Amino acid sequence: MENQIENVLVFATNIATENDKQKISNILDGNTEIQQWTLDLEDIDRVLRIVSDTLSEEQIIKLLDNKNFNCSALE
Template sequence: MNVLIFSTNVAKHEQVSKVQPVLSAVSSIKDWNIDLEDCDKILRVVSNDLSPRYIETLMANAGFSCTELEY
């Protein structure tokens, strides 16, 4: 399993609710969460085979910015 980490502009629980159906619909995503307490509003995605660009595109299509963070 790989953990992909992104900075987002998701700032409220209502916005997480908008992201939830988008990310949960992808069967390759095993788990995900957004840390609203972190200054970068960190999105963590657990998957075996998804590219960071794919996640960024999904988030953009949902109306949110998302940038992969190096770790």
């Protein structure tokens, strides 16, 4: 069995409420290239973590930008 290294992308966002989270959940859940995602609304940076072996940071930023949310990659 081959070990796969998960590619975790981490972003700071301006997603502030559960309602905002619901708006993006439809997009993220519907994207077959996203294995898993989490959003920490308690963190000051509203940290979004996405596990994907194929998507780039730029593609995720564009997905959120299309829903009028700010998103920037964290190191």
